Amino acid sequence: MRIFFTAILLLSAVPVAWSQTSAIYLSNLSANGNTPVYTTYAASMERSEFTLDEGYHFRFYMEDQGADFITDTGGDICLAFKKGASYVYEVRSLAEAPVIHVNYPDMVRYHYRPFPEIGIDATFLVYHSHLALLELDIKNESEATQEFRVIPFMHNTYRVFNDISFHPDRNAISFIHEELPDGWVLGHDIPYVNPVRDVFMISLKPDRQTSYRSYKWGHIPIPQQVNIEKPPVYTVWGQISKPDGERYRPAGSQDGELLVTISSHPDKILTSSAPRWGSADANINSYGFYGIELGNFGEINNGDVYTVRFIYRGTGQVAVVTDTVREMKKNNVVRNNIELKESPFLPAPAQIDRDIWGSGTEMRLYWKYPVENVLFDVYRRDYRESGAYHLIEKGTERNFFTDKNIQGDKIYGYIVIARDEKEQMSLPSREINNIAGSDFLTDIRYPDQIQNDVKDMSRVIAMPLTLSLQPQEVKHLRIIRGVSRMDQPQTSLMDKCDLLLEEELLQYQTANEKLFSEIPPFPGNNKDQEMLYWNAFNLMRQVMLPPEARCSYNYYVFSREPTWGWGHGGQVFHESLTMLAYVYMDPVSAMNSQRVYLERQHKNGYINYRTGPYLDETIPHNDQLTTSAPWYAWQNWEIYQITKDRSFLKEMYNSSEKFYRYYTANRDSDGDGLCEWGAHAVLESVRDARVAVWDEVGWPSNFEGMDLNCMLVMEAKALAAMARELGKDKEAGKWEEDAALRTDKINRFMWDEKTGFYYHVDLKDNDFTFK
Numbered sequence: 001m002r003i004f005f006t007a008i009l010l011l012s013a014v015p016v017a018w019s020q021t022s023a024i025y026l027s028n029l030s031a032n033g034n035t036p037v038y039t040t041y042a043a044s045m046e047r048s049e050f051t052l053d054e055g056y057h058f059r060f061y062m063e064d065q066g067a068d069f070i071t072d073t074g075g076d077i078c079l080a081f082k083k084g085a086s087y088v089y090e091v092r093s094l095a096e097a098p099v100i101h102v103n104y105p106d107m108v109r110y111h112y113r114p115f116p117e118i119g120i121d122a123t124f125l126v127y128h129s130h131l132a133l134l135e136l137d138i139k140n141e142s143e144a145t146q147e148f149r150v151i152p153f154m155h156n157t158y159r160v161f162n163d164i165s166f167h168p169d170r171n172a173i174s175f176i177h178e179e180l181p182d183g184w185v186l187g188h189d190i191p192y193v194n195p196v197r198d199v200f201m202i203s204l205k206p207d208r209q210t211s212y213r214s215y216k217w218g219h220i221p222i223p224q225q226v227n228i229e230k231p232p233v234y235t236v237w238g239q240i241s242k243p244d245g246e247r248y249r250p251a252g253s254q255d256g257e258l259l260v261t262i263s264s265h266p267d268k269i270l271t272s273s274a275p276r277w278g279s280a281d282a283n284i285n286s287y288g289f290y291g292i293e294l295g296n297f298g299e300i301n302n303g304d305v306y307t308v309r310f311i312y313r314g315t316g317q318v319a320v321v322t323d324t325v326r327e328m329k330k331n332n333v334v335r336n337n338i339e340l341k342e343s344p345f346l347p348a349p350a351q352i353d354r355d356i357w358g359s360g361t362e363m364r365l366y367w368k369y370p371v372e373n374v375l376f377d378v379y380r381r382d383y384r385e386s387g388a389y390h391l392i393e394k395g396t397e398r399n400f401f402t403d404k405n406i407q408g409d410k411i412y413g414y415i416v417i418a419r420d421e422k423e424q425m426s427l428p429s430r431e432i433n434n435i436a437g438s439d440f441l442t443d444i445r446y447p448d449q450i451q452n453d454v455k456d457m458s459r460v461i462a463m464p465l466t467l468s469l470q471p472q473e474v475k476h477l478r479i480i481r482g483v484s485r486m487d488q489p490q491t492s493l494m495d496k497c498d499l500l501l502e503e504e505l506l507q508y509q510t511a512n513e514k515l516f517s518e519i520p521p522f523p524g525n526n527k528d529q530e531m532l533y534w535n536a537f538n539l540m541r542q543v544m545l546p547p548e549a550r551c552s553y554n555y556y557v558f559s560r561e562p563t564w565g566w567g568h569g570g571q572v573f574h575e576s577l578t579m580l581a582y583v584y585m586d587p588v589s590a591m592n593s594q595r596v597y598l599e600r601q602h603k604n605g606y607i608n609y610r611t612g613p614y615l616d617e618t619i620p621h622n623d624q625l626t627t628s629a630p631w632y633a634w635q636n637w638e639i640y641q642i643t644k645d646r647s648f649l650k651e652m653y654n655s656s657e658k659f660y661r662y663y664t665a666n667r668d669s670d671g672d673g674l675c676e677w678g679a680h681a682v683l684e685s686v687r688d689a690r691v692a693v694w695d696e697v698g699w700p701s702n703f704e705g706m707d708l709n710c711m712l713v714m715e716a717k718a719l720a721a722m723a724r725e726l727g728k729d730k731e732a733g734k735w736e737e738d739a740a741l742r743t744d745k746i747n748r749f750m751w752d753e754k755t756g757f758y759y760h761v762d763l764k765d766n767d768f769t770f771k
Contacts, residue, residue, distance in 0.1 A: 024513045025522075025534050031100040033061030033091070036528055038535035041069075042560040043126045044106045044511075045544050045589075050613050052193040053129040053545075054483050055561025058108055060100075063092040067112065068155070069124060069134070072562035073179050074196070075156040077134060077481055081114040082444060082464075083148035088114045098122075103535070104512035105542035107505075117142035118469075123505055130493075133500050134479040140469035147469075149207075151444065152479050153462035154200055155215055159223040161198070161458040166209040172201040172497070173209055173461050174490050180226055180280035184565025190614050196483050197490060201497045203478040206463035210452040213438040214459050220435045222383060222413060222457075224282065225275035232278045233295025234328055238337040240288050240310055240319060247288040248312065248340065255314055256284045258292060259417075259428050262325075263305040265297045267391040269379055271415065271428065275387040284310075290338070294325070296387030302326055309345075310338055311427050318343040318427070346371060346426035349416045354432050361407075363434050366400040367416055374418045374426075376401075383411040383433075395419070406434060515541070519585050540582045544589060549613035552599055553592035557612070570612020573597055574629045574686045580638050587643040594636055594648075598655040605662030607632070609683065619680045622701070624666065626679035629686045630711050632659050637718040640725075653722040660715050667708075669763070674704040674745050675712060676763055693760060698770055703760040706750050713739050713746070 031037040042048065042055035056069040056077065066089045069077040080089040091097050096113035103109075107125040114120065121137040140146045154161075161175040174197070181192040213220050240248040240256075250256050260270040272283040274296045284290050290310055294300055302325055310319040319338035352367040365378065378401045379389035393401050406412065413433045418426035438451040440460040467475055480497040519537055522530040543556045551570075558567040558575070576593065583590035597607050600616060609626045610617035619626035633656035640649045667675040677685045681700035685691075685708070694700055720735035749766045750758045762770045 024516060025530070026104055026516060026538070027102050027509065027513055029101050029103055031103065031531070033063075033097060035100075036531050036535070037100060037103055038538045039100070039103070039108065040539075040542070040561050041106055041108060041124065041126045041132075042542050043129045043131075044508075045541075045546050045554060047128045048545050049129045050545055050548050050557075051191050052196065052483065052485060053560055053563075054126075054132065054481075055542075055563075056124070056126060056132060057561055058124065060091065060098040060110070064090055067091055067094070067098050069132070070157075073158045073177070074483065075154045075158070075161065075177055075198070077132070077479065078153050078155050079134075079136075079479075080151040080153065080444070081118075081148055082151065083115055083146075086115075087441075087444065102509060103538065104509070104516070105538050107508055107512070109509075115146075115148065117144075117146050118148070125505055125508055127500060127503065127508075130483050131496060131500060132481050133503070135505060136477045136479075137474055138467065138469070138477060139474045140471055143471045145468060145470055147466065149464050149466050150477065151462055151464040152200075152202055152477075153440065153460055154481070156459050160456070161211070161461060162195075162456040164211045164455050164458055164461060166453075167494070168209060170201065170494055170498075171203070171205060171463070172199055172494055173211070173463065174199050174494070175211075175458070175461060176486070178226075181228070182565045183279055183281050184569075186228070186279065188565070188569065188615060188617065190565070190569060190612075193485055195486060197486050197488065197493060199480070199482040199490070199493050199497050200461060200463070201480040201482070201494070201501075202463055202465070203476070203480075203501050204465055206465045208447070208452075208462075208464060210440075210443060210462045210464070211454050211458045212440045212443065212452060212460045212462075213435060213454055213457060215439065216441045217437060217439045219430075220433065220437075220459075222273065222411065222431075222433060222435070224273050225383075225387065226280045227275060227277050228280055230277040232293055232332055234300060234325055235277075235279075235291060235293050235333045236306070236308060236323075236336055237289060237291035237333070238321075238335050240284075240290055241337065241339045243317070243340055249288050250284060250286060251314060254430075255312070256290075257311045257313065257428065257430075258283060258290060259309040259311065259425075260292050260294070261307050262294060262297050262300065264300060265388070268297055268388040269415075269417075269428075270294075270296055270388055271431070273381075273413070273431065293387070298388070300325055300328075302328055308336065308338065309427075310340070311343075311348075312340055315340075316343050317341060318345060343427070346374070346418050346420060346424060348427035349376065349418055349429040352414075352416060352429045352432050354414075354434070356434060356436060360434065360436060362402060362404050363406060363412070363414075364400060364402045365414055365416070365432060367429060369399060369418060371418070371420075374420050377417045377419060379415050379417070381413045383413060384409075389413070389415060411435060515585065536581065537585055540578055541585060544582075544593070545613075547613075550600070550616075551596055551611075551613040553595045554589050555593055555596045555612060566610070569617065570610050570615045571596060572610050572628055573607065573632055573635065576635055577631065579635060583639050583642045587639075587645070590639055591643060591645060591648045594639065594652060597632070598651060601655055601658065602662075605658035605660075607659055609680075619683060621680040622678075624679035626684050627659075627663070628684065630660070630663050630708070630715050632656055633715045633718040633722065634711075637722050640722070646726075649722060649725060653719070653726060656715070656719060656722065660712075660719060664712065672704075672745075672766070673741065674749065674761075674766075675708055676701050676703060677705050677708055702763055702770060704749070704763055704766065706746070706758050706760050709742055709746050709750075713742050716742065 039058035059070050060067040095116045098110045098112040100110045109123045119139045119141050123135045126132045159178050164175045176195045179194045258272040277293050304325040307322045317340040319340045321336045321338050349367040355364045375395040378393035380392045381389040413431045416429040443452045480500050482493050482497040484493045522533045556571050579590045608616050609619050636652035667678045677700040682688050685700050716735045716739035720732045723732035
């Protein structure tokens with residue numbers, strides 16, 4: 001939200017009248033990896049939808065990563081090059097890093113060099129929520145013939161690609177990927193699309209079409225299985241706290257591990273890879289919470305004793321909770337918060353590795369251990385059959401174990417745990433599995449020496465091609481990525497991708513230039529602030545979506561890439577402060593976004609906390625519905641002063657009056673003319689984390705809110721201005737009286753002469769103390 005406020009503050013310095021005579025700023029950039037430029041792209045509003053909407057982020061600024069167009073869950077569009085023995089992919093390996101020259105909400109143009117002799121002018125466009133393209137003009141700028149390989153590939157760092165098919169007649173690879181909903185989406189009944197059909201297509205004939213288990217050689221992780229439709233049996237979850245009370249936040253996917261045991265199944269264990277039922281949440285999530293479905297053990301009953309151990313690999317600390325299964329039929333989701341402490345456990349077996357023998361029928365595990373006089377237990381999980389690891393070797397003294405007679409297409413995961421003479425368990429080793437190596441980098445360096453046509457559990461698909469360019473010759477290559485719902489035929493998606501192979505791209509830059517020409521020029525001389533100013537409008541425009549479902553008007557979300565539940569649910573009118581800047585860019589769209597609140601307003605004047613095409617979020621709490629901070633009338637008045645649209649003013653005056661009357665009637669519990677935050681007051685107050693008064697003194701509803709009552713003064717003043725503009729002088733006078741009366745109460749009760757400051761006051765007696 002900070003980037004929006006930057007634009008609003010800077011706009012306050014813009015004169016009322018202006019003319020943009022200079023060249024369009026965002027079409028004349030020279031932005032490198034250190035420039036404050038917004039490089040996330042999503043389709044233009046008129047070619048977008050809510051439920052299946054693929055956006056991309058251009059990660060061109062990280063030296064140790066590729067200049068890829070990445071997604072949170074859909075897979076990344078990547079490009080590598082090979083000339084002789086030289087493999088070029090990471091930004092630091094490029095002869096010249098990308099420099100952006102044109103940058104808009106749905107497209108970017110940039111230039112770079114993979115090799116000194118080869119220059120590339122690139123254009124990336126998100127044409128539609130379902131279609132994106134990358135166009136490359138590859139030029140040999142030397143005086144000698146240059147031959148090299150261009151390697152377009154897609155890399156899934158989230159989960160895997162499945163159902164992979166090669167289509168050499170169409171220069172395309174089809175596959176599917178997962179877009180799992182988070183708990184917020186499921187809990188609010190927001191529609192989602194999973195799985196998703198994909199096509200990856202290029203305009204030139206590739207040398208080969210390939211697919212791999214991983215990008216580089218090494219351990220191949222198996223993604224956590226998810227079964228949203230399966231009801232949970234007994235889920236234990238909770239917050240993970242550090243010893244100082246702060247919430248644990250994982251630094252990466254391997255930062256933490258779970259080890260779970262239960263008394264009724266002493267030969268089984270669960271780890272953080274155990275399947276989730278009825279949820280797509282990770283067992284250790286980025287917010288510092290864990291969860292584990294005990295139903296993975298098999299049959300469990302009331303009275304079973306379970307132990308959850310969380311291991312923080314970063315420090316070696318461990319959090320442990322032991323509890324009893326109880327009231328299963330009444331309560332199958334149980335919260336148990338845990339706190340990290342110094343580990344009392346033996347260290348985990350280290351450097352675990354494996355050799356696969358007999359064409360995959362035997363697997364030999366080996367590991368190292370720093371302590372003598374211990375025994376080792378080996379556990380195995382059949383990924384196609386079970387969510388639990390079963391004990392297959394108990395108490396071996398050796399640092400190796402061979403699993404024989406592995407059958408067919410079985411996928412096994414193994415972990416090793418040590419035990420001392422007191423039967424004290426160690427922490428678990430990391431998992432090792434029996435998936436044979438099939439990696440992209442090895443095959444690029446040594447073509448066709450390993451398996452390169454996997455059909456499922458793939459992390460990388462690729463279509464390398466060889467180019468030979470004469471001096472000053474230019475070759476054009478276009479890369480298309482398409483997605484669709486599973487009920488759309490694969491051939492239909494391919495046909496849509498085909499059409500983009502010839503699409504003229506300059507028209508999209510021209511359309512953006514026309515849209516951005518309405519924005520006032522930057523009112524200063526600071527180059528970084530100027531870049532931030534224009535890119536704030538990129539972000540504001542990008543998150544606007546067209547009418548859909550219950551929204552008859554365009555509306556915004558917080559982010560289209562990445563997406564997360566509440567960040568993609570709909571708009572909130574305290575966030576609609578952004579319309580005070582956005583209205584300069586697209587007045588009609590800004591007014592229509594405000595009309596979303598009007599059309600969903602309750603008869604009593606209440607407005608949802610969050611409103612979207614499939615969402616009316618009210619958050620009931622203490623017999624009240626949560627709304628948002630009362631900036632509604634003021635926003636509408638400020639927007640009108642730019643648009644001068646009297647129809648909008650009439651509509652929003654009526655709506656704003658209803659909301660003001662609802663709010664003051666329902667947030668003044670003692671009837672003294674001063675209001676307190678209500679319902680879920682922490683959320684309603686727009687300060688939902690790390691607020692000294694809320695955290696250290698009391699819940700917001702215990703106080704007459706200084707901030708809240710100042711907002712209500714501004715609401716009354718805005719209503720007075722709206723009324724006068726509409727010729728309702730008598731009503732305007734009443735609003736002015738209301739503002740003056742509330743102002744008097746603020747000064748009388750909330751001003752402290754001794755400290756020279758305004759404060760919240762106790763709801764009960766309007767003093768400055770609270771117990």
